[in-house]
Amino acid sequence: MNQPLRIVIAGGGTAGWMAANLLAHRFATIPIDITLIESKDIGTIGVGEGSTPTLKRFFQTLDIAEHQWMPACHATYKVNIKFNGWSGDDNASYSHPFFSQLDVHSERSFYVNALTRRLGLDVETTPDRFFMGGYLAKKNLAPIPSHNFPFAIEYGYHFDSHKLSEFLKQHAKRLGVEHIEGDIASVGTSVSGAISHLTCKDGQVLKGDFFIDCTGFSSLLLQKTLNVPFTSFSNNLFNDSAVVLATPAIDHMPVETESSTMSNGWCWQIPLRNRTGNGYVYSQQYQDKDKAEYELRNKLNLLDSDVEARHLTMRVGQCEQHWVKNCLAVGLSQGFIEPLEATALHLVQITIEQFATYYAKGNYTEKYQQHFNSAMTERFERIRDYIVCHYKLNGRTDSQYWTDNRENMQLSESLLSLLDVWYRKGDIVQEIKRQDIGKHFSAASWHCLLAGYRVFPEIAQHQPASLEEQGDLFEENKLSTFFNRCSLNFEKQKTLFTSAV
Helix, strand or coil: CCCCEEEEEECCHHHHHHHHHHHHHHCCCCCEEEEEEECCCCCCCCCCEECCCHHHHHHHHCCCCHHHHCHHHCCEEECEEEEECCCCCCCCEEEEECCCHHHHHCHHHHHHHHHHHHCCCCCCCCHHHCCHHHHHHHHCECCCCCCCCCCCCCCEEEECHHHHHHHHHHHHHHCCCEEEECCEEEEEECCCCCEEEEEECCCCEEECCEEEECCHHHCCCCCCCCCCCEEECCCCCCCCEEEEEEEECCCCCCCEEEEEEECCEEEEEEECCCEEEEEEEECCCCCCHHHHHHHHHHHCCCCCCCCCCEEEECCCEEECCCEECCEEECHHHCEECCHHHCCHHHHHHHHHHHHHHHHHHCCCCCCCHHHHHHHHHHHHHHHHHHHHHHHHCCCCCCCHHHHHHHHCCCCCHHHHHHHHHHHCCCCHHHHHHHHCCCCCCCHHHHHHHHHHCCCCCCCCCCCCHHHHHHCCHHHHCCHHHHHHHHHHHCCEHHHHHHHHC
């Protein structure tokens, strides 16, 4: 390149600053100028957010140690998501632990027991009893083992998204990213229809070779300027709103997110070091915002409190194309799948990483644009399917919302095939391989969901004599003893943080 590649990022927030950092890192070997413009009037809502283990790779890529960013963002570790009440019993719950290297010793036992239970035999199928993350969550142990423990542990984080944005901003500036505070007045295009420049309200003009749209749901560049259509997921994901409230920090500092059902949706509990983030995700088709706020306040014992509640609206779905001409949408501007599985930042990160790979492979041209768009569309759809399955299988009967979700037949062929194999007592591991969808949610994740909901037939009245003689297959494999002894290599999250001060 004779001239530096000019990349302009429109919008900050976590998505914008993740993009700035990753692109500055990935393209560090070529002449490049990265500029990010953000409005000082639009702040990030720091109610507490969770991630998947993908975010750990993000910080490792940038060589940012946990002791550098976690205290600054009030972050805690996350090894598990606990789902309360989804099967219809308010007292029933199941867990989805993150899969670690250690779990290769128990994964097959879980699959075998799940199939055995589908055949009518009474065996252990509780997901968190087969994975190390489940034991860490129950004991509130941080996923950082002693030096002599030979297995890698996977985990995500809980964090203050506003604080994280600020941290990433400062890091990006150290990498050479130019930061401009300002508001975009108009978007200019060339004869070919590509974006040529942004004009700020103060008259400043930002020219670029490539533009990243991080302007949120407004999608100023991709949707409003390039007129890329939006595909809604509202026919099978009903939720479009949320109300959020902060409460004091939980003293024992859990290492898991909790997702509990409400009358017309579900609420999250995300434990940070300095407070707890709570939010109720619901559908305005079934409940108005005032009733939703009342229900959340009542659950949190805040009916008489003056703690401020904030109301959010969501547009669930994705753009028909994520990369068009010389513009890539990242974050809410490209699409959004409701936060049940904390996939928002996962999709941001994957989008940037995949774009950087294809863009460089195509010699910084649009050569692999279609490959990228197909891959991202597929990823959004398969993540949607996994979340839709939570609602389709729900056992609640206390509102029309839950009944309509259960009776909804707007399901993809992929999800229908998975459920068909499960109900027919087939090999769902092979079905996931056949569809090549394990890179989105693994066979272990699907087993956690389906076994967690107890999607099983009635237990056969007469159990085989061999099973009665052996006792529970789970105990026969001694997995509980194995994991409990492994957990001796970990310490309480609160203790870990206190000793680090």
